């Protein structure tokens with residue numbers, strides 16, 4: 354996504370375009386399902402010093418206007434993604450908390466809400482499929498350390 358494309362997305366939601374907002378939106382775009390810590394690292398690599406609180410605040414604003422979707426499976430930190438306009442769900446690995454997108458089970462509501470039209474805040478009826486990812490099912494070691502949230 355180009356800078357101008359990201360700016361357009363902010364303007365569509367009547368948000369002032371700022372460097373932290375652009376950087377956070379770009380980071381979420383490039384790292385679906387990353388958590389705040391991982392996104393803060395990406396943003397800092399671009400803008401230099403940006404406080405964790407700033408990244409957190411920007412994520413909250415972007416989530417509120419529907420540009421970013423926040424997901425938080427039980428036992429995992431909150432993750433963010435920009436894939437917001439479809440009814441997709443998530444597969445979550447019980448072992449390493451890797452998160453993978455999976456398309457809506459039936460392809461239309463009432464599986465989930467209709468979408469993010471009219472500037473409404475989207476409150477998804479979120480479906481989480483719990484299981485074991487291919488990596489974890491091939492390594493039987495239970496004591497393995499959790500991996501980074503970015504896939």
Ligand SMILES: [Zn+2]
Nearest residue numbers: 446449486489
């Ligand atoms: Zn796993």
Ligand SMILES: [Zn+2]
Nearest residue numbers: 434436443454
């Ligand atoms: Zn997703």
